[in-house]
Amino acid sequence: MTSKHFLLTLLALPAMAGMAQVQDSTNMIKREFSLDEVVVSSQSANQRVNMAKLGEQKIDLLQLNHIPSLFGEKDIFRSLQLLPGVKSEGEASSGFQVRGGTSSQNQILLDKTTLYQAGHLMGLFSTFNDDAITNATLYKGMIPAQYGGATSSVLTVDTRPGDMYEYHYGGTLGLLSAKVFAEGPIKEDVSSFLITARRSYADMFMQSGDLKDSKFHFYDINARVDWRLSSKDRLAFSVLNGKDVLGMDDMMDMDWSNTSLSGRWMHYFSDNMMSTFTTYYSSFDNEMGMEAMGMDYDQNGFIRHMGANYTWQWFQTPRLKWNAGLQSDHTWLRSAEWTVGNTTERDQNNAWEHSAWVDTEWKPLTSLTLSAGVRGSVFAPEDHKTYVTVEPRFSTSWKVTSNHSFKMGYSNTSQNIHAIMSNATSMPFNRYTMSSDVVKPQRANQFSLGYTGKTDNEHYDFSVEGYYKFTNNVYDYCDGKNHRSDIHMDNIILGGDSRAYGVEFQAHKNNGRLTGWVSYTLSWVENQIEGINGGNWYTASNDRRHDLSVVAIYLINRKWDVSTSWKYNTGQALTAPSGKYRLTDGWQYYYAERNGYRAPDYHRLGISFNRTAVHDRYTSKWSFGLYNVYGQSNPFMILFEDDSTKPTGVKATKISLLKFIPSVSYSIKF
Amino acid sequence: MMKKFFVAIWTVLSLASCKEEMDFDYHTVAPIDVIEAYLTQDGLDIQVTQTTDMECTTLPQQVDALVTLTDQDGQAIDPDSTAVPGQTYTLQVQVGDRTYSSTAQMCRPATIESATLTWDDGKTDRLFCTLQIQDVQGEENHYCFRMFRNGEVYKWGVFTDKGYEDGIIERNISCMSRDTYEDNKPEDQHKILHDGDQLRVEVLTIDQHSYDYLYSLSLSKRQSYNPICNFEGGCLGYFIAGGAVSVELVFHDNE
Numbered sequence: 001m002t003s004k005h006f007l008l009t010l011l012a013l014p015a016m017a018g019m020a021q022v023q024d025s026t027n028m029i030k031r032e033f034s035l036d037e038v039v040v041s042s043q044s045a046n047q048r049v050n051m052a053k054l055g056e057q058k059i060d061l062l063q064l065n066h067i068p069s070l071f072g073e074k075d076i077f078r079s080l081q082l083l084p085g086v087k088s089e090g091e092a093s094s095g096f097q098v099r100g101g102t103s104s105q106n107q108i109l110l111d112k113t114t115l116y117q118a119g120h121l122m123g124l125f126s127t128f129n130d131d132a133i134t135n136a137t138l139y140k141g142m143i144p145a146q147y148g149g150a151t152s153s154v155l156t157v158d159t160r161p162g163d164m165y166e167y168h169y170g171g172t173l174g175l176l177s178a179k180v181f182a183e184g185p186i187k188e189d190v191s192s193f194l195i196t197a198r199r200s201y202a203d204m205f206m207q208s209g210d211l212k213d214s215k216f217h218f219y220d221i222n223a224r225v226d227w228r229l230s231s232k233d234r235l236a237f238s239v240l241n242g243k244d245v246l247g248m249d250d251m252m253d254m255d256w257s258n259t260s261l262s263g264r265w266m267h268y269f270s271d272n273m274m275s276t277f278t279t280y281y282s283s284f285d286n287e288m289g290m291e292a293m294g295m296d297y298d299q300n301g302f303i304r305h306m307g308a309n310y311t312w313q314w315f316q317t318p319r320l321k322w323n324a325g326l327q328s329d330h331t332w333l334r335s336a337e338w339t340v341g342n343t344t345e346r347d348q349n350n351a352w353e354h355s356a357w358v359d360t361e362w363k364p365l366t367s368l369t370l371s372a373g374v375r376g377s378v379f380a381p382e383d384h385k386t387y388v389t390v391e392p393r394f395s396t397s398w399k400v401t402s403n404h405s406f407k408m409g410y411s412n413t414s415q416n417i418h419a420i421m422s423n424a425t426s427m428p429f430n431r432y433t434m435s436s437d438v439v440k441p442q443r444a445n446q447f448s449l450g451y452t453g454k455t456d457n458e459h460y461d462f463s464v465e466g467y468y469k470f471t472n473n474v475y476d477y478c479d480g481k482n483h484r485s486d487i488h489m490d491n492i493i494l495g496g497d498s499r500a501y502g503v504e505f506q507a508h509k510n511n512g513r514l515t516g517w518v519s520y521t522l523s524w525v526e527n528q529i530e531g532i533n534g535g536n537w538y539t540a541s542n543d544r545r546h547d548l549s550v551v552a553i554y555l556i557n558r559k560w561d562v563s564t565s566w567k568y569n570t571g572q573a574l575t576a577p578s579g580k581y582r583l584t585d586g587w588q589y590y591y592a593e594r595n596g597y598r599a600p601d602y603h604r605l606g607i608s609f610n611r612t613a614v615h616d617r618y619t620s621k622w623s624f625g626l627y628n629v630y631g632q633s634n635p636f637m638i639l640f641e642d643d644s645t646k647p648t649g650v651k652a653t654k655i656s657l658l659k660f661i662p663s664v665s666y667s668i669k670f
Numbered sequence: 671m672m673k674k675f676f677v678a679i680w681t682v683l684s685l686a687s688c689k690e691e692m693d694f695d696y697h698t699v700a701p702i703d704v705i706e707a708y709l710t711q712d713g714l715d716i717q718v719t720q721t722t723d724m725e726c727t728t729l730p731q732q733v734d735a736l737v738t739l740t741d742q743d744g745q746a747i748d749p750d751s752t753a754v755p756g757q758t759y760t761l762q763v764q765v766g767d768r769t770y771s772s773t774a775q776m777c778r779p780a781t782i783e784s785a786t787l788t789w790d791d792g793k794t795d796r797l798f799c800t801l802q803i804q805d806v807q808g809e810e811n812h813y814c815f816r817m818f819r820n821g822e823v824y825k826w827g828v829f830t831d832k833g834y835e836d837g838i839i840e841r842n843i844s845c846m847s848r849d850t851y852e853d854n855k856p857e858d859q860h861k862i863l864h865d866g867d868q869l870r871v872e873v874l875t876i877d878q879h880s881y882d883y884l885y886s887l888s889l890s891k892r893q894s895y896n897p898i899c900n901f902e903g904g905c906l907g908y909f910i911a912g913g914a915v916s917v918e919l920v921f922h923d924n925e
Binding site: 340586593645 | 688689690691692693694696697698699701702704706719720721722723724725726727729730794816823826832833834835856857859860882883885886887889890891893894895896897898906907908
């Protein structure tokens with residue numbers, strides 16, 4: 001495969017996702033000035049046992065630095081995929097699916113602003129530069145009432161505040177990209193700044209040969225400024241701008257970008273009462289132009305949000321806490337605008353959404369925690385029906401002993417922004433639509449039950465969670481239609497139901513030179529959409545029966561550590577032909593059942609070695625890695641093609657990506 | 671030095687991807703009737719066959735069928751007679767005890783202004799057949815093109831006049847890449863044009879229903895679903911009535 005073909009493969013993928021240091025009672029943050037920066041140590045074994053809510057997973061950014069990564073790019077999304085109940089969309093995607101949902105049913109919030117298609121290089125990497133982030137929490141079960149707009153999960157990520165006392169700067173040079181950061185006080189103990197920037201540099205070496213005149217790069221910039229106005233008031237402003245640009249000569253150009261702006265004012269009324277007022281703006285834009293084969297074609301789309309959110313938290317007693325708030329959001333959604341020749345078509349709509357919520361956690365007994373919340377929303381699209389939703393949720397945790405707890409919960413969530421995917425993998429050019437007269441809000445009801453236990457010394461902890469989720473109004477393209485079939489989404493999609501159920505197991509080893517975890521998920525996902533598969537229930541394309549991840553990190557000495565991760569999952573459900581017939585120019589295929597087949601199982605091993613050296617004035621780190629160590633040919637795509645040299649006239653072929661990917665990176669921080 | 675370093679990395683990434691043939695355990699299903707019928711000014715051309723298993727090594731055989739063509743007044747029409755633009759025709763096909771029917775409107779033919787074969791050396795390094803068509807005036811039009819090589823269908827596709835209403839529509843039909851042409855591999859013979867090959871490009875003006883079917887057929891393999899139903903009764907295939915125009919070309923090595 002030539003370089004040009006590799007680039008074309010990437011281009012063709014679409015045919016084929018206050019204040020970071022707000023310290024609440026469950027989220028203690030420890031600061032270490034090393035390469036690892038802020039270390040979230042919130043989810044110790046003890047905290048996992050004590051946590052009332054089911055399905056809440058804090059992401060340990062320290063571990064993220066050690067886990068083997070693709071091209072040496074530390075990627076929060078790829079780390080998420082190693083957690084129970086979280087699955088990868090596919091080999092070439094950092095997109096993730098949670099408990100039978102699709103990636104489009106996840107909400108990704110950066111400083112309370114919503115990001116869409118938060119990935120670079122068609123989703124190969126996440127938009128998040130690990131130098132720029134601090135807290136990350138995935139809610140996959142009972143989503144707190146303060147978050148709305150996702151039926152599957154909510155991932156909250158906070159930009160890291162700059163150091164208010166000392167200046168630091170540094171950078172990382174990797175195979176694919178380079179990044180730099182700087183932070184420090186603007187006025188000591190009063191205000192600080194952080195700025196990070198990352199850019200891929202492959203295109204700088206494409207000035208000759210096959211790839212001449214090609215565009216192929218991404219960048220992202222994060223910045224944050226904090227002010228401590230008084231002992232009771234803090235302000236923070238954060239910005240993200242990231243963009244991908246791909247192009248071939250002057251024939252085709254495509255780019256997509258995420259921009260988010262957030263301003264937050266946090267006010268402490270007292271030691272046990274605080275509020276956060278956030279205003280935000282976010283914009284996801286995509287654009288594609290093609291001038292080839294007689295076609296002069298342009299398309300673009302966007303989703304923009306602007307709004308304000310007021311959150312009030314009250315720790316009434318050590319046993320009773322409240323979280324309540326209001327949010328007003330305006331959405332501009334352009335599903336697509338196409339220009340062909342002298343004709344322009346557009347599908348665009350705007351909507352207001354006003355929400356209010358209240359959440360409470362109460363410990364009537366030392367061993368018993370009750371948590372309940374409700375969110376009410378009014379979603380009002382222009383020129384369409386207004387929808388009012390009430391979303392209750394409830395969970396309880398019963399601590400049998402100090403080492404063992406049982407939990408159960410129920411949640412009801414809704415989603416008004418719908419992404420309709422042509423493939424199992426999300427792409428920057430997926431089309432979106434919002435609830436309308438035709439498209440109804442997606443509603444999910446989830447029941448879950450779990451157990452968490454730990455050993456006395458907290459060296460080990462274990463958890464089991466089972467869930468059943470039923471979702472109404474999931475949408476897919478009608479058979480025979482795709483994103484290009486009609487400008488108006490209402491004409492080409494069908495709605496139905498989805499059900500997902502499964503059980504998740506996880507075991508952690510927390511202490512010693514060797515740490516890590518094993519997670520296993522047994523799950524089923526099925527859809528029923530009138531007009532697809534004869535209206536019968538069918539296995540969803542994101543159904544994978546077994547999913548196993550093993551992660552081990554071993555500290556060899558003060559300088560060296562080694563880590564491995566092994567991932568296995570049942571092959572993806574796929575639709576393949578059960579018969580063939582002749583029409584026009586050759587064989588056509590007859591598909592008897594939607595997703596009636598399975599792709600071969602997926603497995604890979606990753607390994608990385610890190611050497612950290614602490615000097616007087618700086619710290620440096622070398623990372624060496626190998627992704628897919630034993631070169632497993634995991635199917636990225638399975639194709640059925642005509643082949644006149646075969647007695648049957650047809651053949652099945654498998655396209656595999658990412659075999660034996662070595663990586664090396666060097667980081668330095670002053 | 672840095673450039674060599676990068677080229678080495680890029681080569682590694684390229685080698686990390688591969689395409690390979692795989693064994694696949696196909697399911698089997700009972701045969702389903704397949705009808706392919708074109709009605710043009712020259713009369714009806716119809717083939718009735720059945721689906722076969724994916725592992726079957728023989729071509730599908732024609733099956734006996736009783737074919738009835740009627741006009742919009744319900745009058746039976748001689749299948750060899752000239753179809754009239756503006757008329758709606760119904761095709762009924764009886765295979766054993768199974769009956770299928772489909773309706774299509776005959777549309778006015780377009781005019782082919784020019785058709786040329788050209789190698790695009792600069793950008794794609796592919797051979798294109800550039801087709802210029804005068805859009806049928808005053809109507810929203812849908813077109814199907816079929817490119818025959820020595821009498822066999824070589825390429826086909828659908829397009830509309832959107833953006834070029836009542837004007838000249840240009841379409842470049844991608845034939846083959848220069849690499850494919852020069853490598854001349856046995857498995858690529860269905861893609862390759864050879865010196866002296868007789869080509870005929872036919873353009874049919876078709877109705878929306880037929881266009882929707884053919885569009886879904888063009889996506890069928892890529893998106894792994896059956897095209898939308900064109901016939902009532904549960905068979906596969908289509909009935910298209912189209913005003914046809916065609917032009918003939920010959921491919922030469924030095925094109």
